[in-house]
Amino acid sequence: MHVFVTGASGWVGRGLVPELTAGGHKVTGLARSDTAARSLRAMGAEARPGSLDDLDVLRDAAASCDGVVHLAFKHDMFFAGDVAAATDADRAAINAFGETLAGTGKPFVMASGMLGVLGLPPGAVATERDGLTPDTAADTGPISGASGRMTNARHALTLAGHGVRSSIVRLPPATHGRGDNGFTTTAISFARQKGAAAYIGDGSNRWPAVHRDDAARLFRLAIESAPAGSVLHAVADEGVPIRTVAEAFAAQLRVPAVSVTTQQAGDYVGWLGGLWGIDGPASARITRDLLGWQPIQPGLIDDLQQGHYFT
Template sequence: MDVFVTGASGYIGSAVTRALVARGHSVRGLARSDTAEKLVREAGAEPVRGGLADAPVLAAAAAAGDAVVHTAAGSGDDRPATDAAAVRAMLAAMTAGAFIATSGAPRARSSREPVVEHDTADPSGPLAWLADAEDRVLTAARVRGAVVRPPIVYGRGGGPVAGLVDRARADGVARYVGDGQNRWSAVHVDDLAEAYALILETGATGVFHCADAVPVTMADLVTAIGAAAGVPVASWALAEALAVHGPLAGHLAVDAALDAGRLRGLGWTSRTGDGSGGICGHLVPNERSL
């Protein structure tokens, strides 16, 4: 297939690009700078110069191929509006094909036990826009829509876990909130990339959770982060965590366990996480093998 990937120079998007190219697909990747163009080429794709605000570029690129994989994400308060405009431009230009979008674990109901895709959170509050973003893709006319909800993504020395290791090293301590027994699912970025490719190739539709088989407690994860950063581990109160790190601390203090049964039903397996220690097994002390 000819696939247009937004965010192709980013953490998840570059992994998706590599996976698609390795499986024989032709990939064009959105790139908003010379540096991004270089990264897209290194991943094996053809750069398409532009950003999420460039609606004509997005529309033309989406219409020119067989599918779109949307992994790009803006930042700041305008993220929901930017994403909505970008997706609308691409969907309006497509007359057929597939559109696979990226959502997130917070769209699912917070639970210590893994939840399935239809068990969703109340669509209100600061993350309410995720519900609209998913519906926009799933109800689109003329295209086959699918949504991927990754939890914590790790591997290849990047992503949020690498950021948490860097933060712990800078703070001189790795900390979890309360007793740290809340549980999060996780997935290696290479396994996540294979999930996008599998959904694309099988003609699947709907929402898919993508996660290692066993969620990890935040206490265990932070202990592994502390070992990787070479710093002690401690607990702190939610109010203190929010004051220092803002909303991120609140997200990491809740439960976000996902059941990836739908994806496994397509033949997907977490080759990197399941049976190899998962996310904690990849946090090797004094190494950035995340």
């Protein structure tokens, strides 16, 4: 297949492009800078200059390829507080792809966050069937802005009714590995600055996790064979207690692991404070049964213990 990938030079994209090429696929990646284009060519992919705002570029690329993996999202804008603009840009890109791919049967695989389904009742394990209707806890939970992304993901699934083999892959907040610059790296940075690795209360709340390379393999399986309308969970560790994570940070940084209150969390983990106390285990059983996906890379704690996050 010839696959067009947005976000191809980003964190997950840098795992997906080699995964696709090793599987015999040709890859063209959207490149919004010369640096991104050089990175793509170094990985054996072609570069298509443009950004998510260049809708004609997206349409043309989708028309000329056999399938699309949509990883890009304006995270910088989103976390700067312009949530509506970031989600609107994403919706416009999804529409551009959907209009072009309609009636072709070609695959469209979209990355989605899992934070929106971490607002379920305490103890509930999120499955691929959660978050599919707008009246769920996913849209009224504690994650500001998550509902917009969830709405866009549900919209992408509706493309299945228009002759597109659409699917979404939900990524956990801890999508980890060497070179990660996401939530895990941010939490480590706060612990280093504070001189303490914090958890809230008894730290028994859990986060799901996956190694970036295992997630990349799931995206390849999705573009190759996921049925239309599939919701997939890229989850290897169903739920890692945040206390265990903080203790792993502490051991590597040689600082204490400390319990803090919800009110104190911002002093220790900055803007992550609103997320650090969430209990959000998630299952990937349906995904594994559907596509035969089995994670083989180190789990989150094993990855942290390798030390590369702390050098």
